[in-house]
Amino acid sequence: MTLRRLALLGSTGSIGTSTLDVVRAHPDRLSVATLAGGRNRELLLAQAEAFRPRCISVGLKDDADWLRSRLSYTPELNWGPEGLLACALHPDADTVVAAIVGSAGLASTEAALRAGRRVCVANKESLVVGGALMHAAALAGGGELLPVDSEHAALHQLLEGREPASIREVRITASGGPFRDWPLARIQAATVEEALNHPTWKMGPKITIDSATLMNKGLEVIEAAVLFDLPVEQIAVTVHPQSQVHAMVGFRDGTYQLQVCANDMKLPIQYALLYPEAQPGPVPPYAWDAARAWTFEPPDLARFPCLALAFQALREGGTAPAILNAANEVAVAAFLSRRIGFWEIQACDRAALEALPASPLTSLAQVLDADAAARRHAEGWVASRP
Numbered sequence: 001m002t003l004r005r006l007a008l009l010g011s012t013g014s015i016g017t018s019t020l021d022v023v024r025a026h027p028d029r030l031s032v033a034t035l036a037g038g039r040n041r042e043l044l045l046a047q048a049e050a051f052r053p054r055c056i057s058v059g060l061k062d063d064a065d066w067l068r069s070r071l072s073y074t075p076e077l078n079w080g081p082e083g084l085l086a087c088a089l090h091p092d093a094d095t096v097v098a099a100i101v102g103s104a105g106l107a108s109t110e111a112a113l114r115a116g117r118r119v120c121v122a123n124k125e126s127l128v129v130g131g132a133l134m135h136a137a138a139l140a141g142g143g144e145l146l147p148v149d150s151e152h153a154a155l156h157q158l159l160e161g162r163e164p165a166s167i168r169e170v171r172i173t174a175s176g177g178p179f180r181d182w183p184l185a186r187i188q189a190a191t192v193e194e195a196l197n198h199p200t201w202k203m204g205p206k207i208t209i210d211s212a213t214l215m216n217k218g219l220e221v222i223e224a225a226v227l228f229d230l231p232v233e234q235i236a237v238t239v240h241p242q243s244q245v246h247a248m249v250g251f252r253d254g255t256y257q258l259q260v261c262a263n264d265m266k267l268p269i270q271y272a273l274l275y276p277e278a279q280p281g282p283v284p285p286y287a288w289d290a291a292r293a294w295t296f297e298p299p300d301l302a303r304f305p306c307l308a309l310a311f312q313a314l315r316e317g318g319t320a321p322a323i324l325n326a327a328n329e330v331a332v333a334a335f336l337s338r339r340i341g342f343w344e345i346q347a348c349d350r351a352a353l354e355a356l357p358a359s360p361l362t363s364l365a366q367v368l369d370a371d372a373a374a375r376r377h378a379e380g381w382v383a384s385r386p
């Protein structure tokens, strides 16, 4: 039995707190070596007292000082991007959970892969933006990349041991978000509260808005292409409002295999942390004796243009996904702070993708430059709105 020692980056977020629930359920297999959060120092303090990690990082130096003065023991205390790296690369940790939101998580994911760690990646931006660079880092350092997203954990299960030549297509499912059956005019005028009201998943605010625009599904399509080395033509999306089937693989002979489980993020988190070991999960096994009705439908790209933009970026390749992702982060933040309307998110994303030329991926620094340029473009676009 292996005891995995975790570096949990983003411990104060939705994935981070669920990860700690999984650790609590498997104390003989999982322990916490380091914890990193952003601004929520109160929660980080409580987590540190409960798990007593050797190393902690927080967003700002002031918050690190605040923690130092309150903790009942003396761990290493760090802050900012350097602090994230210190936690990710700490010698006491062998497994990194990358659960920071946004491209702020990129450098630590890359460094951990380069240092030969198992990296359980929830931070989809690392894969969307960094793509081939993450694979190169894993190859150079012997690191292992395991997905934490439910759709990608499902694909990991479904594709394991399969000959690439036997695969015709992979499909990831989308709940369709809160506006799945809304007419276009109503979607265009959606409020922040309506967009945050996700029907089947409880998540952080950024990914919840991305679920309402279907950009989240678009980022997941790019993530699937990167993780499983699939061409864009082999990846499709099916809307499945019940969120019980997470992915499907279609074989050359016309048959399909589907992965089914409850919509609880602790399942894919545990899958990645304990892989290849399968331990009792955080929810009871699937209740097939209950009557159920599941539905499946194609996504409507006219009402959800962000999904089409993601396919476009994947087709363009290189830095195009980084440009789309960065513009979208700015647009979503502007929507959440009520500076732009819901429909302007896709307009801002499209404007950046059209204005900024993509170039082939060469280095992390170049990707971060593309990210910065797209942010500037999107911020200018937001500022120019009446």
Ligand SMILES: NC(=O)c1ccc[n+]([C@@H]2O[C@H](COP(=O)([O-])OP(=O)(O)OC[C@H]3O[C@@H](n4cnc5c(N)ncnc54)[C@H](OP(=O)(O)O)[C@@H]3O)[C@@H](O)[C@H]2O)c1
Binding pocket: 009, 010, 011, 012, 013, 014, 015, 016, 036, 037, 038, 039, 040, 041, 058, 059, 080, 084, 098, 099, 100, 101, 102, 104, 122, 123, 124, 125, 148, 149, 150, 201, 202, 203, 204, 205, 206, 207, 265
């Ligand atoms: N939630 C889900 O069900 C789900 C499912 C699949 C994939 N994901 C992906 O997982 C990632 C995390 O999502 P989430 O829903 O857990 O987000 P969240 O609840 O907003 O949490 C984000 C975490 O990142 C930390 N953080 C943000 N910026 C930081 C920075 N610059 N430095 C250090 N820490 C920083 C936050 O710290 P503070 O809160 O302390 O500021 C928090 O711990 C995202 O990439 C998301 O797409 C999430």
